[in-house]
Amino acid sequence: MTAYPDRFYRLTIEKYSGGKWKTYKTGSFGLDSKGKSETWITGYYKAGLRFRVRAEYGVSTYSDKVNAKTYGAWSYYTYAK
Numbered sequence: 001m002t003a004y005p006d007r008f009y010r011l012t013i014e015k016y017s018g019g020k021w022k023t024y025k026t027g028s029f030g031l032d033s034k035g036k037s038e039t040w041i042t043g044y045y046k047a048g049l050r051f052r053v054r055a056e057y058g059v060s061t062y063s064d065k066v067n068a069k070t071y072g073a074w075s076y077y078t079y080a081k
Helices: none
Strands: 008-017 020-030 050-057 075-078
Touching: none
Parallel strands: none
Antiparallel strands: 008 020, 008 050, 050 075
16 A cells, blocks of 8 residues: 555454354554555464455545545455364
């Protein structure tokens, strides 16, 4: 993302349960001076549990007014052990 002062994005994590994707956790994170960020998701979960994650920009009150709303593609994860 293009660098801009005080820029934030929201990370959304959904868990697959009961045949549906349900919001599991969300959080707002800042970007560095180069417009980059790194987030680690840790924990212990049962094998076979499925999650999906995506970044969203411009969808919260913390967003700047420089760019339009942007939604990243979903990334899918299945715990093996």
